[in-house]
């Protein structure tokens with residue numbers, strides 16, 4: 319399903335990640351080296367935006383508030399999610415703290431389901447390496463099918479490589495989440511409620527299944543009240559679904575057991 323790409327906001331890059339993973343540090347590194355002098359970064363509540371030029375192309379880069387899960391509870395998280403849903407960035411840079419891969423991978427699994435071209439940035443490797451945590455860039459790239467770049471944000475290491483990789487950002491087709499059958503059925507039924515060429519990505523359908531109010535509002539605004547009402551029927555069939563249906567996705571260190579496994583609830 320590739321329809322969401324039609325609505326992507328060209329040349330907008332969103333830096334996404336859990337809180338305190340180095341997003342703002344990365345943003346500052348990028349904007350310091352590649353900024354358009356005429357336009358200083360402009361800030362709203364918790365979002366910084368700045369125009370940057372990479373290889374002659376001007377992008378708007380957006381430093382997002384931290385988000386723990388797409389199934390957000392916090393106000394900040396909601397701001398971040400609304401930017402993803404409503405502004406449809408052309409590329410997401412997912413910044414991951416390699417000290418806390420389980421948390422980062424949970425968000426990765428969800429972000430993949432938004433069908434927005436993605437680049438993964440492995441940050442905090444200086445610390446995680448000291449702790450003996452080994453993470454294989456190649457394995458993660460093979461698992462997801464998206465470019466994985468190592469960075470040390472405070473030192474600015476890897477930032478150039480990250481920007482060079484922007485044209486290779488990709489929608490992951492290889493790391494799809496396999497939900498339990500009743501959820502897959504719910505997603506199928508929901509997707510049938512939308513016009514064929516504008517079915518929202520699974521990540522949005524999943525939030526609809528969870529009866530997320532903000533996503534219901536988004537669907538109403540974008541697709542109309544009739545579509546939201548139609549989508550209400552499959553919703554009621556999945557009534558009572560636990561909130562914990564989002565997948566657990568873990569990457570183990572090279573030394574302990576299997577290198578990677580996708581544990582889906």
Ligand SMILES: Nc1nc2c(ncn2[C@@H]2O[C@H](COP(=O)(O)OP(=O)(O)O)[C@@H](O)[C@H]2O)c(=O)[nH]1
Nearest residue numbers: 337338339340341342343441442443470471472
């Ligand atoms: N050691 C280390 N510290 C980092 C790295 N990236 C960011 N930090 C530090 O982590 C803290 C949080 O970074 P920040 O960019 O504010 O995170 P954000 O919440 O994701 O925007 C700051 O003190 C950064 O200097 C990294 O790769 N290694």
Ligand SMILES: [Mg+2]
Nearest residue numbers: 341342343382
């Ligand atoms: Mg920040």
